[in-house]
Amino acid sequence: MNHNYLFLIFSLCFGMSSINLAQNFSDVKMIIHPVSKNVSYIEGRGGNIGVIHGEDGVLLIDDQYAPLTEKIIDAIGTLSSKPIKFIINTHMHPDHTGGNENFGRRGALIVGHENVRSQMRIAGYNQTPPFVTFSKDINFHINDENVHVFKVPNSHTNNDSFIKFSNANVIHTGDVFRSESYPYIDTNNGGSFIGTIKVYELLIELCDKNTKIIPGHGKQTNVETVKLAITMLNEIKSRIMSMIEEGKNLDEILSSDVTEDYDKRWDSGRRIGGPDGMLTAAYNELVK
Ligand SMILES: [Zn+2]
Structure with a gap:
């Protein structure tokens, strides 16, 4: 099979899935979940959008898919009439960065770790990358809040950041932590199973019992869920x-009942958030 033919098949598959996605967006509803006085998160389709609003304007964490921008703006309009000034990308994935172009055109400054920008290019993404990048961390001083954005070790990808609202005691974890499914380890983009465990340990250190955690996907939770997740991992x-010591290969591990007692709590039933991707990532790192 020559490359042109492969490309044609790829284009057809990709094109069709894009059309399907576009059709489905009309049904998406934006649900605002209040977290603290002026911090909320918006559930729509894709990653949870963190919001802080107040006199200085609106700062968002992630922006879901491009066709959802107007719905997101309408939802934010019910919280604040101030402009959307900043958008922080927790990481590269399209369900978190798809709105970058639309919000950028409307004047928002898109900010992310430098690896978000470089890995989007390496992976051939067509989403707009962050305009402003940082190498370690960056702080936003807005609405009487200190919003600290800092890169965490390779875990979900090689470009994940956590965002901590110091006064509100809220942490947005991006997709490193999902409150209702297994972690998804994107090994094509530098993700790591061992790294995920390390970052969960870091997250536990960052939290006290009152810290509110906004996960990349799933409902708001607290440090107890992270402890549950790290025990499972x-x-x-x-x-x-x-x-591995018994000489089992990956296929044997995938077809075993190795996660059975955890599946009820953590298996999303889908490719992302199901056990197979996590087990594959874990096996490939641990077999070395
Ligand atoms: Zn992701």
Whole structure:
């Protein structure tokens, strides 16, 4: 099969999935979940959008897909009439950065870690990358809040940041942490299973019992859910290590019941957030 033919097939598949996605967006509803006095998150389709609003304007964390921009703006309009000044990208994925172009055109400054920008280019994404990048961390002083954005070690991807609202005691974790499914490890873009466990440990250190966690996907939660998740990941890690020692290969691990007792709580039933991707990432790192 020559390359042109492959490209044609790829284009057809990709084009069709884009059309399907576009049709489905009309049904998407934006749900605003209040988190604290002037911090909320918006659930629509794609990653949870963090919002802080007040006299200085609006700052958003992530912006979902491009066809949802008007719905997002309408939802924010119910919270504030001030302009959307800043958008922070937690990481590169299109369900978090798809609105960058639309919001950028409306005058928002799009900010992200430098790896968001470089990895989007490496991966061939057509989303607009952040205009302003940072190498380690950056602070926004807005609406009487200190919004601290800092890169975490490779975990979901190689370009994940956490965002901490110091006064409100809120942390947006991007997709490193999902409150209702297994972590999705994007190994094509530098993600790491071991790194995910390390970043969960870091997240626990950053939290006290009152810290409100906005996950990349799933409902708002607190440090107890992270503790539950890290226990699960460490247990699965040790089970996989034992199976590797017994000489089991990846196929045998995937067809085993290694996650069975955790699936009810954590299996999303989908490719992303299901156990297979996580097990594959874990096996490939642990077998070395
Ligand atoms: Zn993601």
